[in-house]
Amino acid sequence: MITRRSFIKSSSIVGGGLIVGLGVFNACKDKDRLTGGILNSLNSKKGISIGDFVCLQKDGTVFINLCKHEMGQGVSSGLTAILAEELDANWKKVRIVYADPIAGISNSTGGSTSTLDQWDELRKAGAFIRNLLLAAAAQHWGVDKMDCQAENSFIYLKNSRKKIEYGELVDKITLSETLEEPQFKKKDAYKLIGKSFPNKIIPDIITGRHPYGIDVRLPDMKYAAIERCPVFKGTLVRYDATEALAISGVEKVVEIKGKVLDGNTHIRSGLAVIANSTWAAFQGKRALIIEWNYGEKEKIKHEDFVASAFHKLAHEDGREALNVGETPKMQKTDSTFSQTYEFPYQHHACMEPLNATAIYTNNSCEIWTGTQSATYVMAKIEEHMGIPKENIKINCYPSGGGFGLRYWASYALEAVLVSKASGGDLIKMCYTREDDIKCDYLNSYEFNKHTVLIRNDKPISWSLKAAIDNWGAVLGWLYYDISHKYVEEVRINGFTQASAWRSVMANAEGFSTECFIDELAEKLNQDPLDFRLKLLEKDIMVDFNHTYTCNIKRLRNVLKLVSEKGNWGKKMKENSGQGIAVYPYMHGNGYGACIAEVSVSDKKIVIDKITIAIECGLIINPDFVKKQMEGGVIWALSAMFYGGTEYKNGEVLRSNFHDNKVLRIHEIPEIEVHLCESDENRPWGVGEIAPPVTYPAVCNAIYAATKKRIRKLPLEKSMLQ
Amino acid sequence: MAKIQLFVNNKTRVIDVEPTMPLLWVLRDVIGLTATKYGCGIGQCGACTVMIDGQTIRSCSYLAIDAYQKNIITLEGISDDDFHPVQQAWIDEQVPQCGYCQNGQIMNAIALLEDNSNPTDQEIKEHMAGVICRCGTYPRILKAIKRAANQ
Ligand code: FES
Ligand code: FES
Numbered sequence A: 001m002i003t004r005r006s007f008i009k010s011s012s013i014v015g016g017g018l019i020v021g022l023g024v025f026n027a028c029k030d031k032d033r034l035t036g037g038i039l040n041s042l043n044s045k046k047g048i049s050i051g052d053f054v055c056l057q058k059d060g061t062v063f064i065n066l067c068k069h070e071m072g073q074g075v076s077s078g079l080t081a082i083l084a085e086e087l088d089a090n091w092k093k094v095r096i097v098y099a100d101p102i103a104g105i106s107n108s109t110g111g112s113t114s115t116l117d118q119w120d121e122l123r124k125a126g127a128f129i130r131n132l133l134l135a136a137a138a139q140h141w142g143v144d145k146m147d148c149q150a151e152n153s154f155i156y157l158k159n160s161r162k163k164i165e166y167g168e169l170v171d172k173i174t175l176s177e178t179l180e181e182p183q184f185k186k187k188d189a190y191k192l193i194g195k196s197f198p199n200k201i202i203p204d205i206i207t208g209r210h211p212y213g214i215d216v217r218l219p220d221m222k223y224a225a226i227e228r229c230p231v232f233k234g235t236l237v238r239y240d241a242t243e244a245l246a247i248s249g250v251e252k253v254v255e256i257k258g259k260v261l262d263g264n265t266h267i268r269s270g271l272a273v274i275a276n277s278t279w280a281a282f283q284g285k286r287a288l289i290i291e292w293n294y295g296e297k298e299k300i301k302h303e304d305f306v307a308s309a310f311h312k313l314a315h316e317d318g319r320e321a322l323n324v325g326e327t328p329k330m331q332k333t334d335s336t337f338s339q340t341y342e343f344p345y346q347h348h349a350c351m352e353p354l355n356a357t358a359i360y361t362n363n364s365c366e367i368w369t370g371t372q373s374a375t376y377v378m379a380k381i382e383e384h385m386g387i388p389k390e391n392i393k394i395n396c397y398p399s400g401g402g403f404g405l406r407y408w409a410s411y412a413l414e415a416v417l418v419s420k421a422s423g424g425d426l427i428k429m430c431y432t433r434e435d436d437i438k439c440d441y442l443n444s445y446e447f448n449k450h451t452v453l454i455r456n457d458k459p460i461s462w463s464l465k466a467a468i469d470n471w472g473a474v475l476g477w478l479y480y481d482i483s484h485k486y487v488e489e490v491r492i493n494g495f496t497q498a499s500a501w502r503s504v505m506a507n508a509e510g511f512s513t514e515c516f517i518d519e520l521a522e523k524l525n526q527d528p529l530d531f532r533l534k535l536l537e538k539d540i541m542v543d544f545n546h547t548y549t550c551n552i553k554r555l556r557n558v559l560k561l562v563s564e565k566g567n568w569g570k571k572m573k574e575n576s577g578q579g580i581a582v583y584p585y586m587h588g589n590g591y592g593a594c595i596a597e598v599s600v601s602d603k604k605i606v607i608d609k610i611t612i613a614i615e616c617g618l619i620i621n622p623d624f625v626k627k628q629m630e631g632g633v634i635w636a637l638s639a640m641f642y643g644g645t646e647y648k649n650g651e652v653l654r655s656n657f658h659d660n661k662v663l664r665i666h667e668i669p670e671i672e673v674h675l676c677e678s679d680e681n682r683p684w685g686v687g688e689i690a691p692p693v694t695y696p697a698v699c700n701a702i703y704a705a706t707k708k709r710i711r712k713l714p715l716e717k718s719m720l721q
Numbered sequence B: 001m002a003k004i005q006l007f008v009n010n011k012t013r014v015i016d017v018e019p020t021m022p023l024l025w026v027l028r029d030v031i032g033l034t035a036t037k038y039g040c041g042i043g044q045c046g047a048c049t050v051m052i053d054g055q056t057i058r059s060c061s062y063l064a065i066d067a068y069q070k071n072i073i074t075l076e077g078i079s080d081d082d083f084h085p086v087q088q089a090w091i092d093e094q095v096p097q098c099g100y101c102q103n104g105q106i107m108n109a110i111a112l113l114e115d116n117s118n119p120t121d122q123e124i125k126e127h128m129a130g131v132i133c134r135c136g137t138y139p140r141i142l143k144a145i146k147r148a149a150n151q
Helices: A004-009 A031-036 A038-043 A075-087 A114-141 A166-172 A202-206 A242-246 A278-287 A302-315 A374-385 A410-421 A433-438 A505-523 A528-534 A552-565 A622-642 A690-706 A715-719 B023-031 B085-092 B102-115 B121-128 B138-150
Strands: A012-014 A017-019 A047-050 A054-057 A062-065 A094-097 A148-151 A154-157 A163-165 A222-228 A235-240 A250-256 A259-262 A265-267 A270-275 A289-293 A319-324 A335-343 A355-361 A364-369 A392-396 A427-430 A446-455 A458-468 A484-491 A576-585 A590-601 A604-615 A670-675 B002-008 B011-017 B049-052 B055-058 B071-073
Touching: A054 A114, A054 A166, A062 A075, A075 A094, A075 A114, A114 A148, A114 A154, A114 A166, A154 A166, A163 A166, A202 B085, A202 B102, A222 A278, A222 A410, A222 A433, A235 A270, A242 A250, A242 A278, A250 A278, A250 A410, A259 A374, A265 A410, A270 A278, A270 A410, A278 A427, A278 B023, A302 A335, A302 A446, A302 A458, A302 A484, A335 A505, A355 A410, A364 A374, A364 A410, A374 A392, A374 A410, A410 A427, A446 A505, A458 A505, A505 A528, A505 A576, A505 A690, A528 A552, A528 A576, A552 A576, A552 A590, A552 A604, A552 A670, A576 A690, A590 A690, A604 A622, A604 A690, A622 A670, A622 A690, A622 A715, A622 B138, B002 B023, B011 B023, B049 B102, B055 B102, B085 B102, B085 B138, B102 B121, B102 B138, B121 B138
Parallel strands: A017 A047, A062 A094, A222 A427, A364 A392, A458 A484, A604 A670, B002 B071
Antiparallel strands: A012 A017, A047 A054, A054 A062, A148 A154, A154 A163, A222 A270, A235 A289, A250 A270, A259 A265, A319 A484, A335 A446, A355 A364, A355 A427, A446 A458, A576 A590, A590 A604, B002 B011, B049 B055, B049 B071
C-alpha cells in the first residue's frame, strides 16, 4: 500500500535532479541502485526522476523504466499506457527504457501477472506525478490547484487560454508535506486504456533496432559457446581440446563444473570455447573430444517412466492439494467413471536462442541479457559464486520469446562462470539451436486421472490425481459445481530437467479436465455445452487454495460468449465436428473458452476453425489481448501436432526445427477471437489463457468427427493407435 | 583468412573472413549488422534471411566468400527514411510479438511481392512457409501481406 508518508519519507535530492521514491517502488530502499540507475544518468540535470522508475525531462519526454520483461507479450506498451493514462501524458512523448532491474521491485515476469501486478503501482505513479505537476502549475500561476487540469502533457488553467507543457514544469516541482493521495481517473475518462493503441516497440522491431540480448556488442567482447553434457546431471571425465584450439578464431577452452542449484537452476557440466566470433566458438565446440559420465539419468527408459506413473496413480497415496465437501458414502446404485490423460514433454524453442553477455572482475560482475527474473538471477549468482548482490549489475534486454524458459538463472550464471574461468574476458555466450533444444527445461510430463462418482445421473464427487515429473505441482482447479472434490499428486522421476512452459500445469490440467467433462457429458447423455452450463449455474466464488478465487459467473459468461460466436451445435459436414471447452487460469485470474472445428480423413486431422473467447477483466488494449490469444492458440496447436520429445540414454534426440517442429503459416486454421465484457474494474491475466482451452476443444472436436477419444498428446500418438 | 569485398546495403566493406564462415556471422559479428537473426543455423527457420542480388537467401547457410562482390541487402537497408510499404503494412496490422522472427518474415514478404504483386492466400502461405514464428503472428502476416499488396 502506498501512503503519503511513504512518498515523503523516501524522497531525496540527488545530483541536481529531484528523486522521489514511492513507497510502492521498493527500489527506494536501495539508495545505491536508486542513484546509479540509467534514468538518473538520463536525468541528472535534465529532468526529474521518480525513484529510478519514471523520469520526466525538460523537453517533455517521459521515460519509464520497464520493471517487467518484454518477450513479445506487449508489456512494454501495455504497462506504459497505464502510467501514461493516469499521468495524462502525450502517448507519443512516453519512451520505454530497458534498464537495469530495480533491486527488490517485482520484476519477475510470469503467470500472466505483469499487468495485474503493476496496475496499482503504475496508476499511483502516474497520478502522483500528475498531482505534482498540477501543484507546480498552480503555484506558478498563483491559482488554486482545483482550477488546473491535466491533459495530453499540458496543464491547462480552466476558463482561460493559459497552458503549460509538462517539461516546462520540471524545474518548478516541489515536494511539500501537504501532498494529497492521488485520485485515480474514472473509467469513462480513459483516453488510452481500452483502445487499440499501437505497440511502441514495433517500429524498432521491423527496422532491426529492437535490442535483443543476442545483439549486444561491446568493446573487446569475445564470443563463447558451451558444449554441455547431453545428459542431465552427467559429469565430465576427460577431454581433448587440441583440435578445437586449432580452429582459427578459437582462443581458449575452459571447464564449467556442473551443479544443481535448485529445482530450476542447473549448471550442466561442460566446456566453454571462447573465440573471436560466434561461428568460431560453435566450430570449436564441435571439435572438442569429450568423455562424459552420463550418470543415473541415462538409465531412465520412457516405458518404465510411464509404467511407474500408472503404478503410482493406482497404488500410492498422494500429497493432498484440495479437499472440499463431504466424501459421499458409496451406495449400491452409484457408479464411478474414470479416465487418465497424458500430457507430454514440450520444448520451448524460443526463436532467440538462450544467451547472455557477462564480465567477471574481482568478485563482481555485469551481465547483459533478457531475463524474466533478474532478481532470481542475482540471487543464484550470489549463492553459487559468492558475489554479493550489490556487486552484480544486470542490464535487462527484451527477448525473442521467453515462455517460462527465461524465468530461470542458468544461462546468465553460465555466462558469468565462463567469464570467470577465462580470467575475466567479456564474453557473449550463445546457445546453438541444438543446445537450446537438447538442454531445454522441458514442460513437466504429467498424467491426470479424473474420477467421478455418479448418483442418479449426476456427478456427486470428483477427484483428480496427478502424477507429475520433476517440476511444478498439481493445480487442482476443479470449478464445476460438484459437492465433493479431492485433488492429490504423486511425483515421478523423469529423465531430464523440467520447468515452466507457457500456461504451466494448466496445459495438462485444462486438457484433461475439459476432455474428461466432455466424456462425462456423453456418458450421462447430455449435450457438452448444456452439461457444463448446468454445473456452472450458480454465481459463486470457488476457492482452490490459490491466490485468487474462481469467479464462476465470469467463467460461465465466457463459455456462453464462445458458444454464441462459435455457433455451437451448428450442422457439420461428414467427418467433421465441433468441440468445446472452458477453463479458468487462476495464476492470472483470466478465463477462456474455445470452440474448435475439425475435419478428419484417413487419420489426417485438419483444424478448420478456432473460435476463442477470453474474460480478462478490464482490457488495457483489445488488440494486444487478441494477439496473445491468436499466439496462444498456435502455441497449443504446435504442441498438439508436433509436441513431445524423444530421448535415449538420457539424451534428447530432437535437435533443431526439422525434428522439433512448430506450426508454420500454411498449417494455421482460421482463428477468431472474442473479448468478453466484464464487470471487473481491473485488468487480469491474458498471455496463458488460450492454450489450456485449445487442446480439449480440439480433442473434443476430433471425437465429434471420429468417435475417437484423445487422451494422450501429441495427437499422432493417439491417432495412430 | 581471406580478404573479401562485400557490398552491404550499398556500402562497400572490405573484411577478413574465414572461408568457412557463413554470411550470417559476418554480418552480425564482424560488420555488426544485427537485424539479421540466428534462429537455427540449418536453413529451417528463415530468421537469417537477407537478399543477394534481389533474391532471398538463408545467410546461415551461405558462405560469406560466395557473396564476394554481390549486392547484399539486409533489413537495415531496405528503405532509407520512410518505412518500406511492407514495413508500413506490418505496423498497420501490428504484426510482431517478440519480433525475433520478423526480419525473416519481412524480407521474404518483400521478395514475394516483388515477384507477385497480388498473391492469393495459398501463394502467400507457400512462399512464407519457410519462416517460423514461435509467437504465432501468422494470421497477421497474412493480413499484412495482403494489405501491402493492395497498396
Ligand atoms: S538461422 Fe538461417 S534459416 Fe534459421
Ligand atoms: S514474433 Fe516472436 S517469433 Fe515471431
